[in-house]
Amino acid sequence: MEYQLIRSERRKTIGLQVKNAQVIVRAPTFVKTSYVESLIQAKLQWLNQKIAEQQQNSLVNPSFSEQFTRENTKQQPSVFIDGLPHRIIVSFGSPNVIHDPLEQSLTVIINKRYHALGLHCDITVSKIKSQIERWFKVSIENYLVNHLAIFSNKMSLHASSVKVRKYKSRWGSCNSRAELSFNYLLKMLPTWVVDYVIVHELCHIEHMNHSTKFWQLVAIYCPEYKNAKIWMHKNQPNLKWS
Numbered sequence: 001m002e003y004q005l006i007r008s009e010r011r012k013t014i015g016l017q018v019k020n021a022q023v024i025v026r027a028p029t030f031v032k033t034s035y036v037e038s039l040i041q042a043k044l045q046w047l048n049q050k051i052a053e054q055q056q057n058s059l060v061n062p063s064f065s066e067q068f069t070r071e072n073t074k075q076q077p078s079v080f081i082d083g084l085p086h087r088i089i090v091s092f093g094s095p096n097v098i099h100d101p102l103e104q105s106l107t108v109i110i111n112k113r114y115h116a117l118g119l120h121c122d123i124t125v126s127k128i129k130s131q132i133e134r135w136f137k138v139s140i141e142n143y144l145v146n147h148l149a150i151f152s153n154k155m156s157l158h159a160s161s162v163k164v165r166k167y168k169s170r171w172g173s174c175n176s177r178a179e180l181s182f183n184y185l186l187k188m189l190p191t192w193v194v195d196y197v198i199v200h201e202l203c204h205i206e207h208m209n210h211s212t213k214f215w216q217l218v219a220i221y222c223p224e225y226k227n228a229k230i231w232m233h234k235n236q237p238n239l240k241w242s
């Protein structure tokens with residue numbers, strides 16, 4: 001079995017992990033490689049099962065890049081916008097992104113020089129991705145600013161500053177100085193779910209925790225909050241942006 005071994009002086013124990021269908025072993029520097037291999041042998045069944053699960057999962061729910069880089073795929077690449085799947089149409093010309101909500105499509109026009117590289121090339125894919133990201137940011141920024149103002153007035157809770165940027169694993173944040181940040185990938189979510197995220201972060205100005213009082217306050221301004229959380233959980237595989 002192939003694996004990646006990461007040794008560290010600070011580590012005290014051995015850790016086995018399967019990530020993106022790859023085995024990663026973290027071990028203290030003093031542990032012998034032969035011991036690591038015997039451990040892998042002992043856990044072989046579990047490891048193989050994990051790998052198979054993750055391979056299956058990435059087949060059913062490929063990430064953004066996987067949709068392009070996997071050749072001879074029958075599925076057309078797609079992306080969630082406003083909570084709905086949109087097919088991605090790539091063409092070459094003067095760079096632009098055109099959203100057609102009725103057709104549920106997103107046309108990404110990239111510079112002609114990428115034509116020779118083809119759609120399966122990493123460089124082309126990252127170009128398509130960055131153009132969509134810029135479009136996400138511009139499209140969601142307006143919505144966030146407007147709706148933040150509406151909810152702030154209703155709730156009498158005001159942010160000291162607002163940032164919109166990319167986060168890997170969170171939709172929004174609020175610190176003790178009432179500085180709010182939002183993930184521009186929120187453009188993938190339905191607006192009623194985005195409203196929940198806005199209310200959630202504003203409520204943190206009052207309660208810097210997830211206590212009962214916090215959720216009571218959320219419920220007043222976003223009675224749909226439980227459904228919003230369910231939507232986010234259910235659609236997690238569709239929101240993979242890597």
Ligand SMILES: [Zn+2]
Nearest residue numbers: 200204209210
């Ligand atoms: Zn929170």
